[in-house]
Amino acid sequence: MKVAVLDIKGKETGREVELSDAVFAIEPNNHAVYLDVKQYLAHQRQGTHKSKERAEIAGSTRKIKKQKGTGTARAGSIKSPVFRGGGRIFGPRPKDYKQKLNKNLKRLARKSAFSIKAKDSAIVVVEDFNFEAPKTKEFVNVLKSLGLEGKKSLIVLGDRNNNVYLSSRNLKGSEVITSSELSTYKILNAGSVVLLEGALEGIETNLTNK
Known part of the structure; x- marks a missing residue:
């Protein structure tokens, strides 16, 4: 499929690029997308949740009242979960939420996205650009020209560009990444995906090579 190349002012440059049908025009595999997004979200969890159980609470272990004759239930240590300040029953423990997916499935998911x-x-293709210094205002002007101001957008660079990255960092709805940092979740989470020309070769190479 052919797509017109725009400049940073949102105007056509008169050039077109050919996007690989093997990456941008396949029949989407929804289950692969689901699995990859599920893995991405699971990996965002730290898994450091922890509450103290009965054996970990600091407190006396003496029997707090006699076994019989009180008219109430039997009670042993004050650290029992039934008392205020006692341990928690089956509380959360540290856990690793990482999931494994094979490379071919992840490639299929990203191509589907x-x-x-x-x-x-x-998907918008824009010619490569750079800023002389990090300026949020200049980056906002680029988004305005492309009609993306105030919208969720994902800008994909070919190589790391600190000036462009730092210019976008304060903007909540826009994210700048390199082609090697792409994920199915980020592609689908963005309203529009802006691909710089320099990123196209890396994307197609990463997603078609086995």
Whole structure:
């Protein structure tokens, strides 16, 4: 599929690029997308949750009242979960939430995500650009020109560019990443995906090579 290349002012440059059908025009595999997004979200969890159980509470272990004759239930240590300040029954413990997926499935998921965006006409190709210094105002002007101001957008660079990255860091709805940092979740979470020309070769190479 052919897509017109825009400049940072949102105007057509008169050039077109050919997007690989093997990446941007496949039949989306929804289950692969589901598994990859599920893995991404699971990996965002730290798994450091912890509460103290009965054996970990600091307190006396003496029997707090006699076994019989009180008219109430039997009670042993004050650290019992039935008392205020006692341990928690089956409380959360540290856990590793990482999940494993094979590379081919992850590639299929990302190609499916790109194909979904391409079908919705939510992929924009822009010629490579740079700023002389980090300036949020300049980055906002680029978003305005592309009609993306105030919208969720994902800008994909070919290589790390600190000036562009730092210019976007204060903007809540826009994210700048390199082609090697792409994930299915980030592609689908963005309203529009802006691909710089320099990123296209890396994307197609990473997603088609086995």
